[in-house]
Amino acid sequence: MFSPDYALLYVEDPIASAAFYAGLLGQQPVDTAPTFSLFMLENGLKFGLWARSSVQPVALGAGGGGELCIHVADRAAVDRLHGQWAEQGVAIAQRPVALDFGYTFVALDRDGHRLRVFVREGD
Template sequence: MTPTYILLYVDKPEASGTFYAELFGRKAVESSPTFVLFVFENGLKFGLWSKHGVQPPASGAAGSAEVAITVDADALEATFHAWTAKGITIAQPVTELDFGRTFVALDPDGHRIRVFTPVG
């Protein structure tokens, strides 16, 4: 089995969709008041579902998991500066950790977006 879908429960899917469209540099393939979907070249689907209609109701809080994006060292620095310039909330500035160089941003709901360059 291979995971193919990431779902985040958000307060306002269309607003979150706008945030992620700018972040990812792509348009959603589906958008409604309760659900927004992005599809990537590698087949991964990234959905934003209204937390008000999720069945069964979700009990987890934003920030208890991360969306991780692997990039090279130059892209990490460029992404950090671009996102900072756009006013995206940064929870952790560029930092060296045991797995590599990284930073963490937050989406409008407080979900973590970790950008990192792995060691090796």
Template sequence: MAPLNFILLAVRDPLKSGALYAKLLGHQPVDTAPTFVMFVLDNGLKLGLWLTDDMQPTPKPAGGYELSFSLPTRDSVLATYKEWTALGLKVAQQPTDMDFGFTFVLEDEDGHRLRPFVPAEQR
């Protein structure tokens, strides 16, 4: 099986979403155009933000995917919550303990969910 190395998110405005994700990821995009923005992360994973109206075949409405970010400590989850909510992201779940770890969920402007967490065994 081929490794998962590229994630595409359908977005309404790739340039606007690209500016937000640059802040969230701490990386600048490697490709920027009105219809597509791409990031390459340190681990090699590529994240593409593609204009919904430009995708073929036409995707379902923008939004609805969840990106998870594993963090090292509970304090780092809380710091990320403070930093990201200051960007105006919609809170879908306040910081809370769940069976898999300590987490919260925010949504970007397209409704994609962002879930930082620290695994339960690291709490």
């Protein structure tokens, strides 16, 4: 059995994307280079930003085809992050809303990757 512990997003500019994510995550990357930046998150997840132009084999998809999901404790946390990110100028694709799985909003990074913040409700 295995458990995935590394997530990669293909981006146009890993250094600029690292600055964007540093602002959202409240921490600096552990490694930054022109073609790759890496964050080590508190929950153990390794989160990498890889320059699309250097990915092998060539990546066909673009941002928006999936989501990086961030589970929070309650609705207040969803609303708080939404407000903070909107104030920072982060593009918001979906304002906070109740859906069948819970309360959520969706933001977009510089490359159009979807960032879903949610609290699970309705169990």
